[in-house]
Amino acid sequence: MLVAVDCIIFGFDGTDYKILLIQRGFAPEKEKWSLMGGFVQMDETLDEAAKRILNQLTGLHDVYMDQMSAFSQPLRDPIERVIAVPYVSLIDIEKYSKQINNDFHAKWFSIREIPKLIFDHGDMVELALQQLRYKAALHPILFELLPEKFTLPQLQTMYEGLYDIKLDKRNFTRKLLSSNLLHKENDKDKSSSKKGAYYYSLNEDFYTRNLSNILPIVSKSDISLAAE
């Protein structure tokens, strides 16, 4: 029996959530779009395999990764029995584009326009999104999608996009600022307005201490449909 790891790699470009897909260079399903994946080697853990595979594609290290439930339908891969363990990763889309590895013909797709994927990769993506919505409502993980410095309007757009909701600017700002997660910078981002929006950065200490704590950003009613 083989065990594989598949990476669902999320990015956010300021407007849309994207996932990174590759075009398979080998049979079966050559040329079809697929998640980046690979077999687990005899001397590595699943986490190590996932890191290795993500690094192969993106060149990135130290990326947020989260193991999902295994996919184990006996016939999910028509050639042989492969149990797949998907990993959700969140990356800063800008960091990636600097380190791109073109061997895999990778491309970002908006999550609203995902092509048909091989095997059960489509289900994996759907589940990954559900889980992202669930988890992001309780824990401040979405910061992983942003660059070091970001603005409050960017942050808000990111949350609004994930749940397809409108949030109140004032309430959102208050909640985030009172969370102690943010550190205000002195400079502004003027790319999207004339006035400019102040940059913020993560309070790293506080962030790592609180990643596993419950710290809801959106309200319960917004996530009820997205439960794990």
Add this chain to the structure above:
Amino acid sequence: MLVAVDCIIFGFDGTDYKILLIQRGFAPEKEKWSLMGGFVQMDETLDEAAKRILNQLTGLHDVYMDQMSAFSQPLRDPIERVIAVPYVSLIDIEKYSKQINNDFHAKWFSIREIPKLIFDHGDMVELALQQLRYKAALHPILFELLPEKFTLPQLQTMYEGLYDIKLDKRNFTRKLLSSNLLHKENDKDKSSSKKGAYYYSLNEDFYTRNLSNILPIVSKSDISLAAE
């Protein structure tokens, strides 16, 4: 590479949380205490394997089961490479004792007195408990541990035991009753007091609809230490 499933089976006896362990009848680690487990067959999914293995030991069907993250240290099993996928199950301890299968020398252990387990099973149990605490704080899953009819004091003891906290009886009652999860029966349980406590049963419809929704029973501060 082999893939195995291990079952962490929780029960609650009215006072303590217990897990069901077996005494291994074969090498390696013969006679040592261990989780009930088994290899995944070529024609079954992981969920099916977990159900099969749980049924072998307990005789039970339709049990709450939840897949955890895989354990994949290359040397976790000294004989050969086995990736283990643990499953948390919650069962009504009374139902089990009626259907006990003695082939496996199974025994309930209080979670405060768990013996040394083989391989990394001890870590699995610890992680399972953490996850149970996390999940039970957000979703009404602990009912799976109780018989059809139960009392509010029982329920409260169960929550208090899991988090090692004291809850206010009035606030707890109010929260549970306002949740719509419970249906009051006409009879009382007189086994633990002279006055007797009314039995309640689950509103099944509402329960299944809301299992995946967020419905906190204990407060955030109680679960912060137990995050996934």
Add this chain to the structure above:
DNA sequence: TCAAAAGTGTTATCACTACACCCATGG
């Protein structure tokens, strides 16, 4: 009759929601 557990209300505090105007700037 009394010991032991069950049941029941009220108030204060805190978190969440809704809502509208002024500010700064580049063009």
Add this chain to the structure above:
DNA sequence: CCATGGGTGTAGTGATAACACTTTTGA
């Protein structure tokens, strides 16, 4: 000078937390 997006405060409402006495009944 004006169009555009950024920034800020307050009041009402609902949820949570703290708190103590009465009821029932078997022994």
